[in-house]
Amino acid sequence: MSEAELVLFLEASVRLGVPLALAAMGEAITERAGVINVGLEGSMIAGALAGALGALAFGSGGAGVLAGAVAGGGVALVFAAFAIGLGTDQIITGTAITLAGLGFTGAVYQARFGATGTALTLPTLAPAPVPLLADVPIVGSALFAQAPTAYLAYALAPALWYWLFRTEWGLELRAVGDHPDAAAAAGVRVRRVRALATVFGGALAGIAGAHLALAHAGTFAENMSAGRGFIAIAVVALGRWNPALVFLAALFFGAASALQYLLQALGLDLPYQLFLALPYLLTLAALAGWFGRARAPAALAVPWPLRR
Amino acid sequence: MARPEQRRIDLGALSVAAGAVVAAGGVGALLLLAGGYEPLGAARAALAGAFGSTEALLSITLVRTVPLVLTGLAVAFAFRAGVWNIGAEGQLLAGAIAAAWVGLAGRALPSWVLVPVLLVLAGCAGALWALIPALMKLRLGVGEVITTLLMSFVAIHLTGWLVHGPLQEPRGIFPQTEAIAEAARLPALVPGTRLHAGAFIAIAAAVAVAWLFVRARIGFRMRAVGASSSAARIAGRIDTGPIVLVAFMGSGALAGLAGGVQVAGVTYALYEGFSPGWGYTAIAVALLAALNPLGVLATALLFGALEAGAAAMQRDAGVPAVWAMAVQALVILAVLALDRLRRRGGGGAARV
Numbered sequence A: 001m002s003e004a005e006l007v008l009f010l011e012a013s014v015r016l017g018v019p020l021a022l023a024a025m026g027e028a029i030t031e032r033a034g035v036i037n038v039g040l041e042g043s044m045i046a047g048a049l050a051g052a053l054g055a056l057a058f059g060s061g062g063a064g065v066l067a068g069a070v071a072g073g074g075v076a077l078v079f080a081a082f083a084i085g086l087g088t089d090q091i092i093t094g095t096a097i098t099l100a101g102l103g104f105t106g107a108v109y110q111a112r113f114g115a116t117g118t119a120l121t122l123p124t125l126a127p128a129p130v131p132l133l134a135d136v137p138i139v140g141s142a143l144f145a146q147a148p149t150a151y152l153a154y155a156l157a158p159a160l161w162y163w164l165f166r167t168e169w170g171l172e173l174r175a176v177g178d179h180p181d182a183a184a185a186a187g188v189r190v191r192r193v194r195a196l197a198t199v200f201g202g203a204l205a206g207i208a209g210a211h212l213a214l215a216h217a218g219t220f221a222e223n224m225s226a227g228r229g230f231i232a233i234a235v236v237a238l239g240r241w242n243p244a245l246v247f248l249a250a251l252f253f254g255a256a257s258a259l260q261y262l263l264q265a266l267g268l269d270l271p272y273q274l275f276l277a278l279p280y281l282l283t284l285a286a287l288a289g290w291f292g293r294a295r296a297p298a299a300l301a302v303p304w305p306l307r308r
Numbered sequence B: 001m002a003r004p005e006q007r008r009i010d011l012g013a014l015s016v017a018a019g020a021v022v023a024a025g026g027v028g029a030l031l032l033l034a035g036g037y038e039p040l041g042a043a044r045a046a047l048a049g050a051f052g053s054t055e056a057l058l059s060i061t062l063v064r065t066v067p068l069v070l071t072g073l074a075v076a077f078a079f080r081a082g083v084w085n086i087g088a089e090g091q092l093l094a095g096a097i098a099a100a101w102v103g104l105a106g107r108a109l110p111s112w113v114l115v116p117v118l119l120v121l122a123g124c125a126g127a128l129w130a131l132i133p134a135l136m137k138l139r140l141g142v143g144e145v146i147t148t149l150l151m152s153f154v155a156i157h158l159t160g161w162l163v164h165g166p167l168q169e170p171r172g173i174f175p176q177t178e179a180i181a182e183a184a185r186l187p188a189l190v191p192g193t194r195l196h197a198g199a200f201i202a203i204a205a206a207v208a209v210a211w212l213f214v215r216a217r218i219g220f221r222m223r224a225v226g227a228s229s230s231a232a233r234i235a236g237r238i239d240t241g242p243i244v245l246v247a248f249m250g251s252g253a254l255a256g257l258a259g260g261v262q263v264a265g266v267t268y269a270l271y272e273g274f275s276p277g278w279g280y281t282a283i284a285v286a287l288l289a290a291l292n293p294l295g296v297l298a299t300a301l302l303f304g305a306l307e308a309g310a311a312a313m314q315r316d317a318g319v320p321a322v323w324a325m326a327v328q329a330l331v332i333l334a335v336l337a338l339d340r341l342r343r344r345g346g347g348g349a350a351r352v
Helices: A003-032 A040-058 A061-086 A090-113 A139-144 A148-166 A168-178 A180-185 A190-217 A228-238 A243-265 A272-293 B011-034 B039-051 B054-080 B088-105 B111-140 B144-164 B198-215 B217-227 B229-234 B240-267 B278-288 B293-317 B323-344
Strands: none
Touching: A003 A040, A003 A139, A003 A148, A003 A168, A003 A190, A003 A228, A003 A243, A040 A061, A040 A090, A040 A190, A040 A228, A061 A090, A061 A148, A061 A190, A061 B323, A090 B278, A090 B323, A148 A168, A148 A190, A148 A243, A168 A180, A168 A190, A180 A190, A190 A228, A228 A243, A228 A272, A228 B144, A243 A272, A272 B111, A272 B144, B011 B039, B011 B278, B011 B293, B011 B323, B039 B054, B039 B293, B054 B088, B054 B198, B054 B217, B054 B240, B054 B278, B054 B293, B088 B111, B088 B144, B088 B240, B088 B278, B111 B144, B111 B240, B198 B217, B198 B240, B198 B293, B217 B229, B217 B240, B229 B240, B240 B278, B278 B293, B278 B323, B293 B323
């Protein structure tokens, strides 16, 4: 394997890992508050469409990312209204939100651009090499010649870790996810914290979706999130609900997806579909191996206040 | 939360279901208006497409209803025991793969052997696909929401590989298998239509699951575990592990059977993109029926008609068919919200 191939592999790992990292770090915060949002996929696809439309309307990729965040957060707000406001079952509500997201984005896209699915030409989110750092051999161009959303993910990993484990607010959030009754007795507004954490997670998933549309594909396609929202939820468990570890787990998943480039470069002739299935198999294996020792937030997926 | 006796007809659940359909229809119509479509024209096109003729009813609506009944039962079976199997899609594909393989490999066998073997192996394949998440939950404590979903993606790519590789039709052009043996196919129910004997299998399965839930001891235990796992273990002295395993396997088998019936009754082949998402629609089907197996027959018909109607709506009124997916989601949300509000008002007891 040559150095060029290694760089290609690392670069692809990061590129494929970044949208997962963004969505999964957001979901980690949501889950730490005791809410599992299976509607993340819906936030992501909404973010992808809004990112594309926003970039078209304002002629800039940055505006697209903002639009993606708003759309993703908005979808999560609907989830929160049902699951936190009404106390409906989180998993079923999330599944419905995902279906709604996939259905409505498809309908809006077809209504706007026709059923034939013409490829959009969008103002994309071009790679923005960081001066000096991008010149470091091998790792530099893999890590620091990415789209700006990648740098957001790099910054969020330590920031969210610090916020969650070293600040008063982070403590409150974790209390809400572990012992909501105790947190409420201590004066924490449990449902408000849960709603905010959910919307935050949705906004990050929306940014991840915008990244897919603007930095990855350069267009919007129906169902383009392709299950990444669900994988992000697996990545959260893989990273043990710790934002920094979740970030690394997302990169691991990205690397598993990028293996196809590496193995092709090595001249191994394996079926293409095996590579497509590999990340899911590796995630299953990783969950089986690590999950036993990790502990989910105690009140995860339990509505609060408990009624009947 | 578990009631000792289950009433035959739950009026509360029925009113929730009716209210949910009306609410989802209303919101869907408003959204159509907002999208610049004409809701009445769209509704007329949809109704005509689903029920307008014998051909529409038998060849389109009912044919689409059959896999939804079986997958809907699969979801209800698992949810009843509190097992969140949202991977019916993958288990259905596993069943379809097994069915296609039997239908291709068993060319020498007579029909009375081949069809039962095909259906049984399809069910076994679905159960096997559900066994992995079941063992991960029971032995390792990994939540089934994630694992059943991941297994669905694996099944999708496994199907893709098989129809591009080992099971591809001999000319090697299309990503699909050769047509299965004539003897492996389910007979048509009404000559000249596409309605097949799988409709009877679906009805029989619904009756069987209903009997199991109401009359059999395992059905009661599943309800008890679903209502409260710890209460069932401590107060009811129920060993929850085997019950959870039964819920997974039964659910997987029903979904696998759905895939087998679809291959043997409709498509006669396996191909890429085999399922248009039956495993997910099944969740709406099961919930709207309040997990009642006989109710699933009715709600599956409703969603079968919705899908048939959506296709007609796209053709005749220019409304994108993906609206149907959004309407399904609205139905689920409406059921959840109404059920919640009903209980807050002090009505019936918790079930879902």
